Amino acid sequence: MDLQQQNKLLYARAGFGILINDYHNPLPVKEAVEKLFPKSLPGVLEMITDQEWADNTPKAMKEIADDSLRKQKQKEFREITNDLNTLWEMAMVNSYYPLLEKTALFWHGHFATHIDNPYYDQNLLHIFRKNALGNFGDMLRDVSKSPAMLQYLNNRQNRKQHPNENFAREVMELFTLGRGHYTEDDIKEAARAFTGWNFTDEGEFIFREKQHDDGEKKFLGKTGNFTGDDILNIVLEQKQTSVFITQKLYRFFVSDELINDKHVNELAKHFYKSNYDIGSLLRKLFTSDWFYNDKTIGAKIKSPVELLVGYQRMLPMQFDKDNTILNLQRILGQHLFNPPNVAGWPGGKNWIDSSSLVIRMRLPEALFGTKELNLATKDNDKEIAGTMKMGKGKDKTTDKQFRVGKVAVKWDDYLNIWKKYNRQELPGLLAGFLLPFPLPDDKLTDVISCADSSSDDSFIKSLTILFMELPEYQLV
Amino acid sequence: MISRRKFIQLGSLASASLMVPSFLKGFEFRPPQLTGSKKKVLVVIQLSGGNDGLNTIIPVRNDIYYKSRPQIGIKRDDALSLNDETGLNPKLKGIKQLYDDGKVAIINGVGYPQPNRSHFRSMDIWQSGSNARDVLTSGWIGRYLDNSAAEANLHNSLAIEVDDSLSLALKGEEKSAIAVRDINQFHNAAANSFFKKIASHEEEHDSQLAGYLYKTLRETTSAAEYIFDQSKIYTSTQSYPTTPIGKRMKTIGSLIISNTETQVYYVSHGSFDTHVDQKNRQDKLFGNLDEALTALVADLKQNNRFEDVLIMTFSEFGRRVAQNASNGTDHGTASSMFFIGGSLKKPGIYNNLPNLEDLDEGDLKYDIDFKQVYATVLDNWLEADSKLILGRKYDRLGFI
Structure with a gap:
């Protein structure tokens, strides 16, 4: 190579x-x-300031007497998750250190949570980005004590009298050891050790000693009056x-x-x-x-976020509608901060089915070309369902359709680079840049036959779009 | 898989079209048939967002119901009477008519142990057909496709979700359904000349994944053409509502009547997440659903296909017994399911109404595990082996 x-x-x-x-x-x-490695730790991607959080804590919400006003405020607050999503996505697009964001994306899928609290999401995202290229043990400890994880895996309900095993099970099955390397008894004992781990109304970790079972536990062959931290250390020793x-x-x-x-x-x-x-x-x-x-080469299928960020890193562009990226994340199956379940996105072939493949293949033309693409998102997308209007006067529900917005592409630099080559060598060179592996001649000929050759500029643009529509472009 | 030999036999047919890359496509030249073997068809209607079962099938003699729901409880006089103690939501007039004709079965209190009250998780559990604790990456209909004979699945259209994207329920380990919201649009998109040209390249790929993508593309193109051709065979004379659910039902109706090979249709309707002002929203959604269903059933009857069709509804959960302070209800547990069809074995109300005196922290305790319902549909209707699909044997219910 x-x-x-x-x-x-x-x-x-x-x-x-x-x-x-x-x-x-x-x-x-x-x-x-x-x-690719940053020389210093990344700053917080901040969508919610501490002051804004103070106004929106569960406690602050409880003080709002009016039921519908409170619900409205809660809804508005939850929707900030979308802005956090966009902020992170832009960081991926513009970062000098894409490895940091890519690895943080890995950890987001690994420690998957879905909690509808943008402040907790923001904190968890910072844990991922801060430790993305750092120490796994530190990250495991930080994540385990984060409000997002404590809430998502029910450790707030894990008390001495009524242990809740959810976190104890997943921390071993999904976060550290994998199935088959611990017993059901290990889960029960670990759950006891995590009793009392909780967080305050302000979102600070708190160890509630009264709810903690400080008795002796037998865990992975060891015996002691283990705390949650001890359990994590023992797991890391394996x-x-x-x-x-x-x-x-x-x-x-x-x-x-x-x-x-x-x-x-x-x-x-x-x-x-x-x-x-x-x-x-x-x-x-x-x-x-x-x-x-x-x-x-070509041994991976791009995740939807990789695909969407990849477009934007390849060419400078501006979307005409803010919600295009969010809707595409949803419809292609990787909605940040909304992983499908605790196991994260399964990835690989799971990204592709008949409809997602066709949508991926139609996107370049819809985004950069002339065709329109209207797609309907599903009713069970909660944010959309929540904002769906169905007033008394209306007697029809409407499809949750959105038009994939156009993007304004700044083609100039890109065109100037490729215009240096003649029309014979250009297609092969462009394919070499855009696709993971070279195309066989007959396929390349087919692609060229569909391109707009009326001018050098249109030839480059249309070839670029056609290559991006190929199944090969989905691979990396 | 179809044998290579079969492909060769069909080769002469296939060559009739210049753009035919794959042996699968040969079958499109078989003349479409309106007669012949008529397969059983399942139509699944997902009521997204958590439909309130208690205001769907109403316990009109139950004081606890009315006490728990002083504002939103549906009065006995308003409900459509199914029997002395049971009423139907007043917006479901068409279903009431079908019920009186013996074409509806109602199963109450369907749920699962350790119910999850998150939309996403509970929907996953229902769609994948798993226990509350297990996480599966395939759906129950998807696994039905995995286990069904390849012969029956020539066009990759054994199951269709009438939507733009595919739900987990229809994704298998190996095979998946296709998602088609608008047949013409899908045909234009998937069978456009560039995609067909590209799909025709059948070179060996060093990358396994490239092979997988090309296989998916060919199957999709083939399915798009097949469904497009089928959709032209029969144009419904029935008038369907122009709501999204009405349009979807029209698509389903015409494909069924054209005797398309599709055995499962899947459609979502919602959102039933009625935390606030429940009556208004549920009324609208039920009104739309009822009109669309009525049109579909009339179409099927007119074309003598109602006997071959089973329509089922489900929701990821029901709602709490007590209303909340916003004239709505919050996330709950078990809910009821409708089964509508021309050949039910045991129409009517299958089991007792939920017991409102024996609640679990304000929520209904489930009476029937939804996987039992799936097993019944898979074994008794689709003639599949539910054990392979659900991982274990469940006792079947006697309604079909």
């Missing part, structure tokens, strides 16, 4: 696609990888945790379906030895020779 291909693959996986300038000025792999997390990171960054156990085990060992240093694991992964192998 030549250096340009290596750079393309690196940015496709460690980020959301290579920028056109980086593509034409590839760096040695080690340098390119190093450039090598299996490093294997489980590494497998999942491998599937996210390397391949949806083909797992090379040797490479995973090598990485897992390194991960464990480094005391769960995520950045160190990813440096090792992206500088490994085996990563830059032809088998890696």
Whole structure:
């Protein structure tokens, strides 16, 4: 694989696609990888200030006597989640450190919560971004004590007299060890250790000692008067945790379906030895020779967010409607802060069915071309259902249809770069930039035959759109 | 899978069209038939948002019901009487007529153990057909497709969701239904000349995933053409309402009457999330549903297909017994299901109304697990093996 291909693959996986300038000025792999790591911790992506939160805490809400006014305020507050979603999405598009956002996106799917509280979401997102390339143990502890997780997995109801096992089960099954590496008894004992973990009305973690069961517990072969922190430490001591997390990171960054156990085990060992240093694991992964192998190319299906962010990183553009990205996230099946369940987005082939594939293939023309695309979102999208108007005078329900907004693309720089090439070599070169692997000649000919060749500009634009419509463009 | 041999036999037919890439497409040249074997059809109507079962099937003799719902309880005189103790929501006039004709079965108190009150989670549980604790990434109808004979699924259109995107219920491990909200639009989109041209390339892909995407594309293109052709066979003379649910029912009606191979149609209607001013919203939604259903049934009857069709409704949960302070109701647990069809074994009210004296923190205790209902539909109606689809055997109910 030549250096340009290596750079393309690196940015496709460690980020959301290579920028056109980086593509034409590839760096040695080690340098390119190093450039992906920020030198300092990211700031908070802040949609809600502490003051705004103070006005919207459950306590503040309770003080509003009027029922419908309170419900209205609660609804308005919940809807800020959409703005937080957009803010993060823009960070992915504009970041100098796409690896940070991409890895945070991984953790959002790993520690999946869905709670309808944008302030808690904002805090949790900060935990993901702060620790994305940091220490997994720190992140696990922070997430476990976050209001979002405590609420989502019912640890507020986990009390000495009535243990609730939800969090204890998922922390092992989904967050650390994976199925088959603990017993039902381990879950019961761990649940006892997490009793009393709660948060205040202001959203601060609190350990309620009176609700905590401080008796002796037997957990994963150890005995003691364990607290929740002890349980997390014991889980981190298990090598299996490093294997489980590494497998999942491998599937996210390397391949949806083909797992090379040797490479995973090598990485897992390194991960464990480094005391769960995520950045160190990813440096090792992206500088490994085996990563830059032809088998890696096209071994992943882009997630909807990768696809949408990828468009915007490839070409500078402005959407004419704010809700286009949100609606597309919904309809393509990856609505940020709304993962389908505690297991997160299953990913891989699950992203694609007949309708999502056709929508993906129609999007480039709808966004950058001339055709219109109207889509209906589902009734069971709660935010939409919640805002649906159905006044007394209206006797018809309406489809929750939206038109995919047009985008204003700033094509100039892009066109200037590609105009340097003649029409014979251009299609192959454009395909090389846009698609994970080269097209066979007959398919390339078919694509060219559908392009608008009336001018150089339209030729480049229409070819770009056609390549983006191909099934190959869904792969990375 | 269809054998290669069959493909070769059909090759001459397939070559009639220049754009035919795949053996699947050969079957489109089989003349469409209005007669012949008429398969049983299931129409699933999802009432999204949590429909209030107690204001749907009303316990008109129950004091607790009226005490719990001083403003929104439906009076005995307003309800459509099903029997001495049971009333039907006044907006469901068409269903009441069908009920009187013996074409409706009502199952009360359908739910599951350890009910979840989140829309999303509970909808997942219903759509995937799982227990409250398990998380499945496929749906019950999707797994029905996985387990059905490939022969029956030539056009990848054994199940259709009349919508733009596909619900979990219709995604299998291997196969999935297709989502079609508007047949013409879908045909224009999926069978456009560029996509067809691209789909015709059947080169071997080094990337497994590319092969998967191309297979999905070919199947979708093929399904779009098949459904488009089928939709032209029969144009309904029945007048359907022009509401979204009415339009969807019209699509379903014409495809059923054209004897399309599709066995399951899936459609959503809502939102029934009636926290505030419940009566107004539920009235509108029920009115629209009732008109659309009435039109569909009339169409099916007129074309002698009502006997082959079973229509079922479900919702992710019912609502709390007591109303809230906004003349609405909050998320609850069990709810009732309608089954409408021309050949029910046991029409009428299948089981007792929910017991309002024995509640679980203000919510109904479920009487029948919804997976029992699915098992009944799968085994007795779709002639499938519910054990393969639901993971275990459930006792079937005797209504079909």
